[in-house]
Amino acid sequence: MGKKAKKESETPCKDMFEAVPVVCKTPATLVLLLSSPEEDILIKTCEAIHTFAEKGDENKVCLLRLEALKPLCQLISHNNKLVSRNAFMALGIMATSGDVKSALKKINVIPLIINKLLEVQDDAVVHEFATLCLASLSVDFTCKVQIFANKGLPPIIQLLSCPDPDVKKNSLEIIFNLVQDYQCRLAVHELGVIPPLLELLKSDFPVIQKLALKTLQNITTDKETRITFREEQGFEKVIDILNNMDFSDLHAEALQVVTNCLCDDECIQLIHKGGGLTKLMDFFLTPNMPEIKSGALKCITMVAQNSENCKLLHEQNVEKILVELLCVADTGVKASTCQAVAAMSLHESSNNRFRDLGGIPALVEGLNSESLVLREAATQALSNLTHSNKLSAFAVYEAEGHKILVQQLYGNCPKTIANAAATLGNMARHEVIRCSILSHGAIQALVEPLKSTDTQILVSTTLCLAMLACDAEARTQLRSAGGLHPLVSLLESNHKEVLHNACLAVNVCASDKSTAMEMFRFGVLEILQEINQSVNRRSSFSELAMINLINSNLSVKYSLTGHLASTDIICDGFYDAGKARAGQKIVTLEELSMQPVNRHQPIIVVHTTIEKKNEDKHKDETQAESHTEKPWKMMDDDSLHVLVKEAKKSILPLKEQEQYAALARLVSEAMGGAVEIENLHQFPWVLHLKKLKHQLQSNVIPIGLIKNGIYCHRALLFKCLADCIGISCTLVRGEYNRAWNEVLLFSENLSSNGCSSQPCNYIVDLMHEPGNLLAVNTTAAVQYQTILTNNVV
Incomplete structure (x- = not known):
């Protein structure tokens, strides 16, 4: 800004002695003279200190060590105007040193400076150096608070209209530093800072214009300030700067202000009507000015947030320019371009236009950049482009973008990881692409992000996993990579979207029995039960996950619900451990078999397969030779195997109704025959x-070994044999060891039991009159299902 010419000194009084010249060879002497009672000496000393301090930072630090600060701070409040003025000059110059600034923070000088600004209305020198001192201090947060608390903003804002350019510049710097904080931004707006700032845009000094624009850029982030800015024709004045190529050095800052203003639809209409969009297009063509291009691109990004405004950009053929800018050398311009593409690609017409113009390969190329900012912006653009757009997803696939996106999951930038996972999730909706994504290790790459604490990463990662895990091989990979534990842990998230997506992923993974059993080990069932009991956390996602989870493990389903549908087919490994209590942890059959024999009712297991003895012998020999521990396996059930063969041989050839009756008699004979109701208490099943x-020295008993069984054992055996031979029935658990099977029959011959020729449900009697079919809800059926008063079992 240039140094000020020294102001004339006041004319001394005739009665005073002639001034003694101050001649000092050392700064220490000057500092000592600051304590002089003589005003003339103080005037000359402060002037000399100012001159000495101007010569460099070493001199300023020297004065600091000699403890010149305290006396100078006292002298700025001196009654003699010349003493006060010269003290301000010395203090202002010294404050530009970092060491001096740190020392000044410990001296409560800010209130003194602000009071002097309020007292002195017409002294440009005091204004200049007082504001210079405050400008240096206002960089520090504590000093900002002090300036604001001591009501320093009003006089400083008034000084923006001072004719002295140095005062304007210093005052602008103070305001710029203060408005970095939200409270000060609101305050300067209320104090009417907009008009003087706009007036400073006309300054002859570029540094003042630039500072004014930077300050406007900061305060126009507030909506109320933008309204005032628009009412004061601020938008038009900034556009005038953009239209004037003589102000090209200000265009970057001006574009930042425009970007803020474009948050409001009114400003967008103003820029459109005034030909501003066309002007923004011109900035894209400006050679060798990346900062200007980036500023214009930010404006485009803001405009594109609204679908109606995006149509205006589409009409200007902005997509073509953006695709061209993706190929420029400057990384910053590329990143800003990707951000603009991300904003515009949310609208279908622009999305398709980018793809048709070949923009997707250029975005994929950006994924290889060393710039974290560019990679983040490129992944965001690809995420938006592939969202609900099959053709764009295949365009990324054809550009082999999915390979690079998988690698991005191993990165350190949270936003890049989240965007990459979101893009892969969008693409995985298409089978061909999903298979290719899986072949490049996507599942393994997702495991670590599942452990993240970043919400956006978790939202994208869980959804991506849900899209990928519909493949059996993917679920196997997830188990092997240790991804199930962190996935189950996410069910305890308090973030609604994370919880929903985690439930969705669990639901998909539960389609596989081995995966479901692994999740059971991590407490998935207990967590889902708790979620579904909560009014706030329960959702259709959690309920669906629970249903699919227990459907994948019929042992658990029967234990929890007490009901197996006709479509639930019992297979080897099914076990009945009794009715589960609320919150009870599910224990696997292997774990149950390892428990010591107890007094509780046994666990009944179904195992129809009989391994060949010679194969078992060969396996045992091999294991003995390798000195490895023999793995646990279920006990062979020869009796059940015989029953299955008998059922297939004797029952399948019969008609439908006869099949159920014959199977009931076969089950009854295998488990002790018919038992009269009156003699039920004498039936020795417990012993x-x-x-x-x-x-067996085990709590686990193969069902075929049970020769004296009651309702619950017979109903399970009936369901098991029916499923083996392919006839339909349910299995329902009642109270007190009751269980029964329901069958659906179309038979006119059974109409005497209370049903017409329409399909009716019947309960199969396996205990008292084996083979008898009892129409549901009849007295006989209810008696079979419930315990009798005098016949407690």
Whole structure:
């Protein structure tokens, strides 16, 4: 800004002695003279200190060590105007040193400076150096608070209209530093800072114009300030700067102000009507000015937030320019271009236009950049382009973008990871692409992001996993990579979207029995039960996950719900551990078999497969040779195997109704025959089961070994044999060891039981009159399902 010419000194009084010249060879002497009672000496000393300090930072630090600050701070409040003025000059110059600035923070000088600004209305020198001192201090947060608390803003804002350019510049710097904080931004707006700032745009000094624009850029982030800015024709004045190529050095800052203003639809209409969009297009063609291009691109990004405004850009053929800018050398311009593409690609017409112009390969190329900012912006653009757009997803696939996106999941930038996962999730909706994504290790790459604490990463990663895990091989990979534990842990998230997506992923993973069993080990069932009991956390996603989870494991389903539908087919490994209590942890069959024999009812297991003895012998020999521990396996159930063969041979040839009756008799004979209701309490099933447990030294009993079974055992055996031979029935658990099977029959011959020729449900009697079919809800059926008063079992 240039140094000020020294102001004339006041004319001394005739009665005063002639001034003694101050001649000092050392700064220490000057500092000592600051304590002089003589005003003339103080005037000359402060002037000399100012001159000495102007020569460099070393001199300023020297004065600091000699403890010149305190006396100078006292002298700025001196009654003599010349003493005060010269003290301000010395203090202002010294404050530009970092060391001096740090020392000044410990001296409560800010209130003194602000008071002097309020007292002195017409001294440009005091204004200049007082504001210079405050400008240096206002960089520090504590000093900002002090300036604001001591009501320093009003006089400083008034000084923006001072004719002295140095005062304007210093005052602008103070305001610029203060408005970095939200409270000060609101305050300067209320104090009417907009008009003087706009007036400073006409300054002859570029540094003042630039500072004014930077300050406007900061305060126009506030909506109320933007309204005032628009009412004061601020938008038009900034556009005038953009239209004037003589102000090209100000265009970058001006574009930042325009970007803020474009948050408001009114400003967008103003820029459109005034030909501003066309002007923005011109900035894209400006050679060798990347900062200007980036500023214009930010404006485009803001305009594109609204679908109606995006149509205006589409009409200007902005997509073509953006695709061209993706190929420029400057990384910053590329990143800004990607951000603009991301904003515009949310609108279908622009999305398709980018793809047709070949913009997607250029975005994929950006994924290889060393710039974190560019990679983040490129992944965001690809995420938006592939969202609900099959053709764009295949364009990324054809450009082999999915390979690079998988690698981005191993990065350190949270936004890039989230965007990459979102893009892969969008693409994985298409089978061909999903298979290719999986072949490049996507599942393994997702495991670490599943452990993140970043919400956006978790939202994208869980959804991506849900899209990928519909493949059986993917679920196997997830188990092997250790991804199930962190996935199950996310069910405890309090973030609604993370929880929903985690439930969706669990639901998909539960389609696989091995995966479901692994999740059971991590407590997935207990967590989902808790979620579904909560009014706030329960959702259709959690309910669906629970249904699919228990459908994948019929043992768990029967234990929890007490009901297996006709479509639930019992397979080897099914076990009945009794009715589960609320919150009870599910224990696997292997874990149950390892428990010591107890007094509880046995666990009944179904195992129809009989391994060949020679194969078992060969396996045992191999294991013995390798000195490895023999793996646990279920006990062979020869009796059940015989029953299955008998059922297939004797029952399948019969008609439908006869099949159920014959199968009921076969089950009854296998488990002790018919038992009259009156003699039910004498049936020795309890002692029989205890003997089996003692004999096997296990709580787990194969169902074929049970020769004296009651309702619950017979109903399970009936369901097992029916499923083996392909006839339909349900399995329902009642109270007190009751269980029964329901079958659906179309038979006119059964109309005497209370049903017409329409399909009716019947309960199969396996205990008292084996083979008898009892119409549901009849007295006989209810008696079979419930315990009788005098016949407690």
